Amino acid sequence: MDITRKLEILADAAKYDASCASSGAARKDSRGSTGVGSTGGSGICHSYTPDGRCVSLLKVLMTNACLYDCHYCINRRSSNVTRARFTPGEVVKLTLDFYKRNYIEGLFLSSGIIRSADYTMELVIEVARKLREEHHFRGYIHLKTIPEASQALIALAGRYADRISINVELPTQQGLNTLAPEKNLARTEEAMGHIRGKIDERYGEKRKPDAPKPPPFATGQSTQMLVGADVSTDATILGCADKLYTTHRLRRVYYSAFSPIPEPSSILPLKAPPLIREHRLYQADWLLRFYDFKVEEIASASAPNLDLALDPKLSWALRNRETFPVDVNKAPREMLLRIPGLGVRNVERIMSARRYTGLRLADLIRLRLQMKKLLPFIVTADHHPARLGLDSDSLRARFLPPPEQLELNFDAPPEPAANDFLSVRSGEL
Amino acid sequence: MRTIVIEPEYEAWRTAARLLLAQSVKPDEVLWSDDPQEASLFVSGDPAAKQPAAEVIKVPSAFMDMARSAAAHTDSKRWALLYRLLWRLTLGGERHLLSMATDRDVRQMQDWFKAVGRDIHKMHAFVRFRLVGVDADTAREQFVAWFEPDHRIVRLATPFFQKRFAGMDWSILTPYMCAHWDGERLHFTSGVPRSSAPDEDALDDLWRTYYRNIFNPARVKISAMQSEMPKKYWKNLPEAPLIAGLIAESAGRVQGMLETEERPAKPAPNNAYLKSLHEMNQSNPAKSTEESDKS
Numbered sequence A: 001m002d003i004t005r006k007l008e009i010l011a012d013a014a015k016y017d018a019s020c021a022s023s024g025a026a027r028k029d030s031r032g033s034t035g036v037g038s039t040g041g042s043g044i045c046h047s048y049t050p051d052g053r054c055v056s057l058l059k060v061l062m063t064n065a066c067l068y069d070c071h072y073c074i075n076r077r078s079s080n081v082t083r084a085r086f087t088p089g090e091v092v093k094l095t096l097d098f099y100k101r102n103y104i105e106g107l108f109l110s111s112g113i114i115r116s117a118d119y120t121m122e123l124v125i126e127v128a129r130k131l132r133e134e135h136h137f138r139g140y141i142h143l144k145t146i147p148e149a150s151q152a153l154i155a156l157a158g159r160y161a162d163r164i165s166i167n168v169e170l171p172t173q174q175g176l177n178t179l180a181p182e183k184n185l186a187r188t189e190e191a192m193g194h195i196r197g198k199i200d201e202r203y204g205e206k207r208k209p210d211a212p213k214p215p216p217f218a219t220g221q222s223t224q225m226l227v228g229a230d231v232s233t234d235a236t237i238l239g240c241a242d243k244l245y246t247t248h249r250l251r252r253v254y255y256s257a258f259s260p261i262p263e264p265s266s267i268l269p270l271k272a273p274p275l276i277r278e279h280r281l282y283q284a285d286w287l288l289r290f291y292d293f294k295v296e297e298i299a300s301a302s303a304p305n306l307d308l309a310l311d312p313k314l315s316w317a318l319r320n321r322e323t324f325p326v327d328v329n330k331a332p333r334e335m336l337l338r339i340p341g342l343g344v345r346n347v348e349r350i351m352s353a354r355r356y357t358g359l360r361l362a363d364l365i366r367l368r369l370q371m372k373k374l375l376p377f378i379v380t381a382d383h384h385p386a387r388l389g390l391d392s393d394s395l396r397a398r399f400l401p402p403p404e405q406l407e408l409n410f411d412a413p414p415e416p417a418a419n420d421f422l423s424v425r426s427g428e429l
Numbered sequence B: 001m002r003t004i005v006i007e008p009e010y011e012a013w014r015t016a017a018r019l020l021l022a023q024s025v026k027p028d029e030v031l032w033s034d035d036p037q038e039a040s041l042f043v044s045g046d047p048a049a050k051q052p053a054a055e056v057i058k059v060p061s062a063f064m065d066m067a068r069s070a071a072a073h074t075d076s077k078r079w080a081l082l083y084r085l086l087w088r089l090t091l092g093g094e095r096h097l098l099s100m101a102t103d104r105d106v107r108q109m110q111d112w113f114k115a116v117g118r119d120i121h122k123m124h125a126f127v128r129f130r131l132v133g134v135d136a137d138t139a140r141e142q143f144v145a146w147f148e149p150d151h152r153i154v155r156l157a158t159p160f161f162q163k164r165f166a167g168m169d170w171s172i173l174t175p176y177m178c179a180h181w182d183g184e185r186l187h188f189t190s191g192v193p194r195s196s197a198p199d200e201d202a203l204d205d206l207w208r209t210y211y212r213n214i215f216n217p218a219r220v221k222i223s224a225m226q227s228e229m230p231k232k233y234w235k236n237l238p239e240a241p242l243i244a245g246l247i248a249e250s251a252g253r254v255q256g257m258l259e260t261e262e263r264p265a266k267p268a269p270n271n272a273y274l275k276s277l278h279e280m281n282q283s284n285p286a287k288s289t290e291e292s293d294k295s
């Protein structure tokens, strides 16, 4: 099989992993070496495909042959997809050739599981080893690891990689039992715990000055959860994410809407992907990480799913109207963060400007804030929203997408606007 | 009123601005120009001519950093605005000015800063190097790229490439300035036309293969793609010609998936690792397994 055909198969097999992050690595670069590569800045998206996803890394599988039978996955053993396998040298050459042309800024290598967890990990690690040791490659490397692989191999993977990850796939063991019978949530979490230990050991500040520096290790770990393949509610999904953030200090949890695959399983009928739900989960995720929201505030036992029509912060504000209006000239930071339409950066701007001046509406307009969203919830030196009817039932209606749009898209929820995505990436909600 | 004609570079503005400030020249007493043609229209007060012993005026370094980037913007009003800000921050007594994102001038500088930052970021992303040869003496590969920035960012954007691509020789050509790296020195020459850069690379086909196959036709989101990769960049991206076709065929591909017959689960193969895994899962059932049995 020639390299073009292998690349077709093994890129196609890798595209269901949403992670493309290439930021958050330790600072390193190629100066003074014969190689190429640098990391440590904010990530760069070198291209975008028409699915709106960023292309920053060469994302491929080592092989798409797999012993497991995860029913949402095109590579499961029950699928009839054509199988292929790269040699380590082929992946190394592709990575370097693509990198030197500035198509990508690193490699995200994963693999179907063949023979055993350790055998598969060794294959993946060999690519990273060659890149780092033989070619002095300083670019970004993300390696997918297998929870059942030996700790020595995970340590070795972490030594070469900037990021390592294990996908939890589904937030409950119940879901896994049906859809991914080989996978086990407890073992995945245990492996994440070990990885966190390694990261803390390397980057923790508590080390004694004379203690030897622990071996190099990836700076972070991440994971992915599939949305819409099982019956899990948003509350369950966010609860699981929150636990992973706090217990194992993950950098990112990716949410991936289950989407049709060319090899459907009789156990998991294909559905149109709930893209808007995935989008709302990302927004909720930002609220958990940067806005001090608790899972119960966003998705509770009584209302376990996010409102698809409104972003979760606005939705929370409408449910908690008694909290508003908030005076932007006086309110503490944590209250400003709760105002719909006000992002982290603009909260900082407001807090520093109000030390010198009483903020008026014109000032907020100059900050280019979304005034329509903001007005019912704030007080400024020259504005009080009493007349805008914060208590009226029509307030929610004001924020809903126009009715024609809803009718047109009765089956498929509206596609989020482009600036919605931007806002999610920059954390402005 | 005096007219200051400078090179369109931050350093030239800074030199002139320092001298003006040392003479307490108010912002509205200066006309700035970076167009040498205009010089003859005005009586030029050359600040270097009557140079006093300039006392050192403290300027927040955050301002100078931001001004350096904002100066790369192509808006002709930038020199005047930067000087006005500099004056307000120092002699004008508004030391806290940079904390006021609500101030019109500050906001304008931030907008330019942001536009330039975005331009730099897009240059880092969308430059495509093409292999043109191998140096006979050093055996280093030589690459050339073409890029059309919106602003005058070549000096600001290229140190990044120096760090990232230290191990190869490269030139990035643009219409107004070119940057070159030979392993030892980053240097700049004047701009060249598009025709000076190669159009293709032997690897472009393989890259397009990757691009085509990493795209997921089941989740088309064109607006998200275009807001991050506006069409103006497409002409220099080898993968861009694929976009229209990928979009056009996506609905049919998804329909094909939905119509594909569902595959039954195959029995587990005879594999020791898989067996041990299944045993582990059974001997140590998680709590939720019991729950699922009940339901």
Ligand code: SF4
Binding pocket: A066, A067, A068, A069, A070, A073, A074, A075, A076, A077, A111, A112, A113
């Ligand atoms: S382990 Fe599961 S998800 Fe991973 S490649 Fe195999 S079948 Fe797919």
